[in-house]
Amino acid sequence: MAIKRNTKETKLMSATTSAGSDEVLDFNLRPNKLDDYVGQEEVKLNLKYLIESARLRKEHLDHILLHGAPGLGKTTLANIIGAEVGVSVKVTSGPALEKQGDIASIITNLREGDILFIDEIHRLKPALEEILYSAMEDYAIDLVIGKGPAAKTMRLKLPKFTLIGATTKVSMLSSPLRDRFGAVYKLQFYSIEEIGKIITRSANILNFDLESEAAAMIAKSARQTPRIANRLLKRARDYALVHGKNNIDKVVATKCLQMLGIDEIGMDESDRQILISIIEKFRGGPVGLNSIAAIVSEDAETIEDVYEPYLLQLGMMERTARGRIATDLAYSHLGFNKTKNA
Numbered sequence: 075m076a077i078k079r080n081t082k083e084t085k086l087m088s089a090t091t092s093a094g095s096d097e098v099l100d101f102n103l104r105p106n107k108l109d110d111y112v113g114q115e116e117v118k119l120n121l122k123y124l125i126e127s128a129r130l131r132k133e134h135l136d137h138i139l140l141h142g143a144p145g146l147g148k149t150t151l152a153n154i155i156g157a158e159v160g161v162s163v164k165v166t167s168g169p170a171l172e173k174q175g176d177i178a179s180i181i182t183n184l185r186e187g188d189i190l191f192i193d194e195i196h197r198l199k200p201a202l203e204e205i206l207y208s209a210m211e212d213y214a215i216d217l218v219i220g221k222g223p224a225a226k227t228m229r230l231k232l233p234k235f236t237l238i239g240a241t242t243k244v245s246m247l248s249s250p251l252r253d254r255f256g257a258v259y260k261l262q263f264y265s266i267e268e269i270g271k272i273i274t275r276s277a278n279i280l281n282f283d284l285e286s287e288a289a290a291m292i293a294k295s296a297r298q299t300p301r302i303a304n305r306l307l308k309r310a311r312d313y314a315l316v317h318g319k320n321n322i323d324k325v326v327a328t329k330c331l332q333m334l335g336i337d338e339i340g341m342d343e344s345d346r347q348i349l350i351s352i353i354e355k356f357r358g359g360p361v362g363l364n365s366i367a368a369i370v371s372e373d374a375e376t377i378e379d380v381y382e383p384y385l386l387q388l389g390m391m392e393r394t395a396r397g398r399i400a401t402d403l404a405y406s407h408l409g410f411n412k413t414k415n416a
């Protein structure tokens with residue numbers, strides 16, 4: 075089977091990449107109360123206790139680490155926690171912080187109890203990570219002033235803040251950093267019913283009619299991920315508008331998903347390319363991530379962060395110490411005969 079590249083149209087409407095105006099819409103679709111945050115019941119229950127206990131003790135919240143695949147709602151949850159506690163949330167990300175002074179100036183500008191949200195915290199430079207240790211534990215930072223033998227260390231007192239870290243790769247966090255989080259929550263993929271609820275709420279906000287059959291189809295194709303579900307909804311709305319319709323029905327949903335190259339279990343062209351290359355070029359694996367990346371002309375990190383978690387979740391791929399393997403399910407879903415192609 076030949077490896078097919080994405081068509082231009084598919085790329086334009088891609089569900090896994092973002093476009094400018096979509097980001098504004100994403101912001102509007104973000105729930106800002108814990109009760110509007112669909113699913114993740116265990117995490118929500120634990121958070122309620124954490125928040126209530128801090129309120130009763132009249133203390134700031136413990137530091138929280140949220141981990142899980144992209145688009146599962148880590149940033150949304152951090153903002154909701156801020157709103158529930160009634161404090162400001164300052165948002166930054168690991169790669170955006172370059173110098174020790176960057177962290178020092180952000181934290182010193184926080185008020186007592188405020189939240190610092192660091193997205194992609196696993197991408198923080200080691201020197202900055204070390205600064206966080208004392209900031210999180212002692213609410214102080216030791217800054218080095220000057221250079222050489224005349225250099226002096228100055229201890230800077232910080233307000234008692236809460237750090238919420240988010241990561242897609244918890245294993246890349248050093249254990250001293252991980253251990254300083256009082257609460258660590260893993261966000262799970264959502265059920266189809268939960269995704270259905272999320273897009274029904276989003277369709278209301280977008281003021282667009284979403285028929286129940288269409289909602290079920292979009293929910294099934296959304297990789298169990300709210301961000302992708304909302305994006306598919308918006309693409310379906312675009313499709314309906316361009317065809318002079320003011321609602322998303324089964325026909326619109328079918329045509330739109332077809333145009334995006336998304337199948338009935340939410341796999342897109344890139345997912346298929348990854349599995350097909352493992353089957354065709356590497357006899358089903360095991361094969362290393364970099365070899366797959368080279369064949370499908372995709373960045374290894376994107377494969378690992380964006381595509382692989384869902385393929386693993388679907389049971390189409392397995393990760394072993396020797397590399398990635400296409401499962402029997404992948405062979406049958408893509409129409410390959412395992413005995414012939416192995």
Ligand code: ADP
Nearest residue numbers: 100103104112144145146147148149150300301
């Ligand atoms: P992450 O930070 O994990 O990448 P985000 O918090 O940015 O994910 O979530 C992406 C989008 O998905 C948000 O704009 C929000 O609209 C939606 N979303 C995420 N989780 C939920 C949820 N539990 N309930 C409703 N909408 C959600």
